[in-house]
Amino acid sequence: MKVLVMEFLTSGGTKAAIRFSNIKDNLDEEAVSKAMDTIIAKNIFFTKGGELRTKDSARIVETITEDLVI
Amino acid sequence: MKNTNNLGILQVKKKPSLPYSEICDSEHDDNETLDSFFEDNSEVLMGEDIDIKNGTVEKMFNFSKTKEPILNIDVADEDTYKLNIDSKQTIDDPLCIKRSYKLRPSTVKMLNELKCFVYDDPYIKYQDIVDTAIRFFYDYKKK
Numbered sequence: 016m017k018v019l020v021m022e023f024l025t026s027g028g029t030k031a032a033i034r035f036s037n038i039k040d041n042l043d044e045e046a047v048s049k050a051m052d053t054i055i056a057k058n059i060f061f062t063k064g065g066e067l068r069t070k071d072s073a074r075i076v077e078t079i080t081e082d083l084v085i
Numbered sequence: 086m087k088n089t090n091n092l093g094i095l096q097v098k099k100k101p102s103l104p105y106s107e108i109c110d111s112e113h114d115d116n117e118t119l120d121s122f123f124e125d126n127s128e129v130l131m132g133e134d135i136d137i138k139n140g141t142v143e144k145m146f147n148f149s150k151t152k153e154p155i156l157n158i159d160v161a162d163e164d165t166y167k168l169n170i171d172s173k174q175t176i177d178d179p180l181c182i183k184r185s186y187k188l189r190p191s192t193v194k195m196l197n198e199l200k201c202f203v204y205d206d207p208y209i210k211y212q213d214i215v216d217t218a219i220r221f222f223y224d225y226k227k228k
Contacts, residue, residue, distance in 0.1 A: 035131075071147075074142050076137045076141065
């Protein structure tokens with residue numbers, strides 16, 4: 016399973032992250048950047064460090080889960 | 086012979102760096118709070134239930150390459166132009182000279198207020214504000 020992790024910097028200088036699962040395979044930097052810009056512009060999250068202010072980084076993490084038949 | 090190590094010099098002992106788990110165990114007892122944080126202290130706003138601890142990073146996008154100062158001031162304020170920091174100028178003409186001065190405690194309080202409440206932005210540093218203030222005062226006196 017692929018997970019997109021977006022990391023933002025808050026107005027208080029702390030980092031805040033949002034994780035999305037079931038993402039598309041062909042996600043590129045531009046698409047992720049635009050999505051993060053929209054999240055910042057909409058200003059819908061409030062964190063312990065204040066409002067989301069700027070983009071810090073994003074990463075796509077792949078996790079492998081193996082089901083064991085018992 | 087006297088020990089000269091303490092003559093007017095404040096020595097700061099560095100704390101040994103600890104793994105994140107050890108720091109958390111010693112500073113926080115609330116497991117619920119800990120669960121909402123990454124290893125690098127990010128607060129997780131959404132997708133907290135998605136476990137990525139054993140995952141491998143396939144792609145990494147870094148958006149904070151340019152630490153350009155971003156202003157966050159009240160544009161309706163009449164005095165806004167006085168506090169304006171030109172971010173391009175800051176980058177072209179970097180703050181690279183170190184100087185040390187004594188200030189009145191009330192002035193330090195003013196500087197803190199400027200940093201925390203006027204320029205409520207993680208990229209605006211004390212040195213940006215001091216540099217701008219001196220330039221503003223210089224222009225004012227030269228008029």
